[in-house]
Amino acid sequence: MPRLESCAWSCSCAARGRHGSQLGDTAAELAAKVARSPSASSASSTTSSSTSSTLNWSQHLVQRSVVLFVVGAFMALVLNLLQIQRNVTLFPEEVISTLFSSAWWVPPCCGTAAAVVGLLYPCIDSHLGEPHKFKREWASVMRCIAVFVGINHASAKLDFANNVQLSLTLAALSLGLWWTFDRSRSGLGLGITIAFVATLITQFLVYNGVYQYTSPDFLYIRSWLPCIFFSGGVTVGNIGRQLAMGIPEKPHND
DSSP states (O other), rough: HHHHHHHHHHHHHHHHHHHHHHHHHHHHHHHHHHHHHHHHHHHHHHHHHHHEEEEEEEHHHHHHHHHHHHHHHHHHHHHHHHHHTSSSOOOOOOHHTSSGSOOTTTHHHHHHHHHHHHHHHHHHHHTTOOOOTOOSSHHHHHHHHHHHHHHHHHHHHHOOHHHHHHHEEEEHHHHHHHHHTTTHHEEEHHHHHHHHHHHHHHHHHHHHHSOOESSSSSSTTTHHHHHHHHHHHHHHHHHHHHTTOOOOOOOOOO
């Protein structure tokens, strides 16, 4: 009898031990699930916020591109019309009789160039880690546009003894525009690069007879044209920088 009681007692203890271990395993699994659920929800929220940031950034990029394109196309129409009226730029007769007395390709090409330049300036600033903070306000940007239009007006209106004097004067005005409204190394470097590339493209177009300049003195074009491109690049760059203020930064994938 004592042996039977001891066997029964040992069996009941073993059963209780197995039941306790099963309960412990179940509790551990529940704890693991509870521990995993917050991390999963956190990962889901992080993914959704990243997607939302990407969409917002893309929308702002498209909006800035459209604004820069419209500004560039409008300024090209106005300034090109001024050059044509002063007989600085000569287009074929069939072109002059068209809308706005300008070639159809001038506004879209200048608008596209303005969009690229306006997006490139803040991108270069961010890449160099030198955010442009000098006179970051729309009033300053509007004054910069007014000075740029004045430089173009001077290129068509001012009469000098020769083109060299006019070119030196416009070069001084263009550098003064950069110093007054920009003063950044990236702005100076991009302005010079834009002037060089745009001058080469213009020489190619003139060489192929698309249009021409009166009294060319620098490889089929006027020697002051790079000054116009430089000041235009600085002006469009300031517009692009101002439009880029306050937008969400491009999300990074870790």
